[in-house]
Amino acid sequence: MNRKTVLIVAPYFPPHSGGLERYALEIGKALHMLGWRVVVVTSGDAGRTTEAFEGLTVYRLPYAFKISNTPFSLAWLWEIRRILREERPDVVNVHTPVPGIGDITAFLTRAPLVVTYHSGSMRKGKWRIDVIVALYESCILPLLLRKAAHVISASDAVRSGFLKEYAHKSSTLSPAVNCDTFYPAPELVSEPRLIFITAQLSRAYVHKGFPHLLKALQELHVRGVRASLDVVGDGDMRATYEADVRDIGLNDFVRFHGALENGELAAVYRDASLFILPTSNDSYPIAVLEAMASGLPVISTRVGDIPRMMEDGKMGYVIEPHDEKALVEKIEILLNDYALRAAMGKYAREKTCAHSTWQDRASRMETILERSLARRIIQISGYYPPHIGGIERIVSTAAHMLVERGRQVEVITSGGPSIGNPDIPSVKKLTTIEFAHTPFTPTLLFHLFTLPRSSIMHVHLAQAYWPDMVRLASWLRGIPYIAHYHLEVGPSGFWGPLFTIYKKLTWGPFLRGAAHVIACSEAQKEWICARYGVDPTRIAVIPNAVDEAFFGTGRTPPEGIVRLLAIGRLTSQKRMDRLIDACAHAHTPLHLTIAGDGEDRAALEARAREKGVPVTFAGRCDDAQMQALHRTHDVFLIASEREGGTPLTVLEAFAAGLPVIAGDVSGVKELVQGIGVLVEPTPAGFGRAIDELFRDPDRYRRHSRLGIEKAHGHSWRAYVDELEGLYDRL
Structure with a gap:
């Protein structure tokens, strides 16, 4: 079995004295005892030397000059490139905050990067030096820390203070001591x-x-x-x-x-x-x-x-x-x-x-290094919770479950600054300019460009601009991407026709350039092949999943007023107007609740008043509110012009035991057929279906039971299993 190689990079190394130096040495020695091959790159006072030092291979590179305590040489660019080429490390561990040698190595390496940060800010209270330090800490150091698969802090104080922005991917691994070397005198010295x-x-x-x-x-x-x-x-x-x-x-x-x-x-x-x-x-x-x-x-x-x-x-x-x-x-x-x-x-x-003890620290360090060798999964989505939507919930749930399984996951989305948490995925919400229902994030390409080359970009296809930035970053950096095709997004609003032209020009090349494409159903897979010319062997079908919290028991028809539920963004594509008109056609006493928000809300409220239909507009709802709505309603309606292969809202309604009445359209009928009620997608068709369903209690109970059974076949465990299999094949 080949030993893994870790390249430890430190500005100084023993016999040069100091806490950072002893930390790097002791961790290196302990990793060597655990079976790792340890190579060290550091600065040196004499010419370039290579030596064996306490079981480690140490390259000492001469520096041209020093600023304060920082050695530097432009020749390191070529020296370190050669060392990386010859040693081929599996993982690189940079010890800092002293600038220079670690930053150069991080820039040149393609191996996963772990940064060990030993102190807080380097500012000394002397303005000439502090100006340089401020430039480094605001411009260069963030590049190093962003690129790192993991950041190790020498203390909790630094991790929660200076490094708080990286808390989602950091841990504290404080120094230790060799108690066999440092031990007391037989009696404590009495002299002062x-x-x-x-x-x-x-x-x-x-x-x-x-x-x-x-x-x-x-x-x-x-x-x-x-x-x-x-x-x-x-x-x-x-x-x-x-x-x-x-x-x-x-x-x-x-x-x-x-x-x-x-x-x-x-x-x-x-x-x-x-x-x-x-x-x-x-x-x-x-x-x-x-x-x-x-x-x-x-x-x-x-x-x-x-x-x-x-x-x-x-x-x-x-x-x-x-x-x-x-x-x-x-x-x-x-x-x-x-x-x-x-x-x-x-x-x-x-x-x-x-x-x-250093043995304990090395064991924990080994776990971090092994974990960093796993490829980082970058979930890229135009929107993310608390923004409401099916894609948003899919991205969030999958990211959390992947983290629970030990995967390194980062989410890049729109919306502005966010603070990471050690127990959840890193979520970077980039500053956004909203235009024509598209979140434009000027720094997206920069963030993609700083990703480690070993990453996998998983982009959720729903808006313009985002796939173009992913494709460009993939071409420039050689990072593979997976295109997740949730639904055939249609035009809406004044700029809708431009979106149609944009898709024809760009989505085909984007999908064909993906390492894999994820479709939600076999029918959707066939559509992607026919519409965009994607090789079917590169398309994986992974149906959406439903959270266990939505599951309920079989329903019986209500007595009195029937409570109807519809969920979705209030845009023309979701056709909530059709449902309001359907309620006007139905003879059954009913009340309609629409959960969601969007540009058409005012027009829909006016339409409900005009038709005399009792409608509650619930607005945006979080998961708990959604679950409560499912428990308190009797039937679920979906009238969209088009949907993804397995609409999440339908799965959640199935799980809750709500019979589903849906329009007989692509992206919906594949899931609902034989389980719920498919109707002609017109107000009259929906109105008749509502009346017929509540005239037949046995039929109502049957649809409720079949929906629950169907939902049980769409677990998040199976969904994430499929995702991991796809990632591992890359």
């Missing part, structure tokens, strides 16, 4: 020895709070507490800090170790009595975990996930950022109480080592 650790002593890491700690140390000495301080880390500010130490006369009490890793770092922890990190901007600092695993109490700040990492008062103390007075007081309390320090350190290690 503090330790401060940072990835770098540089301008980019001033937020870690070393200047505040130095002031606190100075105040402790004024109070007579002769504490010493070990500083781990290196960078362009080290010489400045060493000079500051000499200036305040603490040269004999502060020791700068430079960058340390593994055993040397663990030994420094064991020689300390207290760990301090007065940071003002952090996510999930790995140094806090290492200190607690080493049996040290910790004093840190209320930023990022630090309050979740350590129990205040039990593992140490959590203070506010920049609060130097509180910092001094908490250090003094712990240095003066050996027993308290020892108890806190013991409890910190027990809790940390029980819940923060």
Whole structure:
């Protein structure tokens, strides 16, 4: 069995020190132990090198220059392209937020992309740098995160804050610690020895709070507490800090170790009595975990996930950022109480080592990587709930069920900004300009163009413009698409004739260019072949399905007034006017309810008044309201000029036990024939059918029973099974 290859991309990698670097290394090592082949691409100070590093293949690419803490080289475009071609990774894992090497790799790769994001915004409070950061975070970073099949956050705070827009496809996988490497000394050091650790002593890491700690140390000495301080880390500010130490006369009490890793770092922890990190901007600092695993109490700040990492008062103390007075007081309390320090350190290690292991993190990471290898399903629909309609409900239900089965699903639709939820499909509602009953979304092509090439676009054919953008994106990116043909949409409104011309020119090439076409019935399949010249072997027939919530029991005819129900958009195609006229022809006492809304509502209300027909216009209804309408009515009417092969409204009426009276037209008769009542599609035909149905109670009960039986053959489980089979064949 061939091992899968994961390409880990990080701006820096050990022996370069830092939390991101250790995270990438430990995840890589643990994945290697789980059977993955792990390749790392990172920056390097020397020339291009390839080496074996703790079981991993590591490419170190030289950089041309640095901006702040960001290495960069244009030569990486060619170097990374060559590495991707040679290594052929199954999945790419980019560690960021440091720009550059990860963005280039994400742009070049065709493999599924998983992004591990380690902190919040990179803004430093210095306008020259922050202008560049703002441009990156608003223009380039979103492209990286949108392309990702999954986004991993190092902390819940970052996931719910900086990354909240991607909550639908993200999870938290916080750093862990190797408790076999980081362990306590036999006895906690009794001397007042503090330790401060940072990835770098540089301008980019001033937020870690070393200047505040130095002031606190100075105040402790004024109070007579002769504490010493070990500083781990290196960078362009080290010489400045060493000079500051000499200036305040603490040269004999502060020791700068430079960058340390593994055993040397663990030994420094064991020689300390207290760990301090007065940071003002952090996510999930790995140094806090290492200190607690080493049996040290910790004093840190209320930023990022630090309050979740350590129990205040039990593992140490959590203070506010920049609060130097509180910092001094908490250090003094712990240095003066050996027993308290020892108890806190013991409890910190027990809790940390029980819940923060790299083996656990790697197992969860493997699940994410395996899931990302599945092709992402992009459901593309002009409208989506809460917009009312049969297609909208089909798209929504199918998307939710696919997610429940572990598929990666994203919905792209019209309507404006939306917020994702981790438990439902990602729904991108794009800013829309409505014209001639068509939602035009200017950014649709851009969003399609940023999809991973491994995606499958499933477009629901109902409006103009949308299929054209899908076809263009497919041609430019090589992403296959499935065309779902729900019904033969007819012209309506002033611009209707233009739509007819548009369909003749564009729908044929669009359908013929699809990897598969979905029809709702065999009759519809034959229509598509004849009308648009589509190869019948590429058309799959998948009838619509009905939600179990609609199912009821067999009905008996009502006594008194008969309650009729019709559902649909109030447009000329649905012919609600025909039903109002039919009620005027019928002799049975009745009341008609029309659920739906649209451009013809005012005209229909006027028609009902003119004919003297009792009609309730229920307007737009959600699923619960629709189900209630089915329970409280006696018969369902559908008078459309045309419908899809298995109209959802008819299936739902069948399930509820409502006898169905339908016009004998294409797209309806295939479903209703032998189950409901087919009539000449005229007001007189519908009127006669209503009267005849309620004169024969046995016939009414038979149609109710047959409808329920028919609906049971249209389950969502079977529908989604068919969809998955189609996706898997691509």
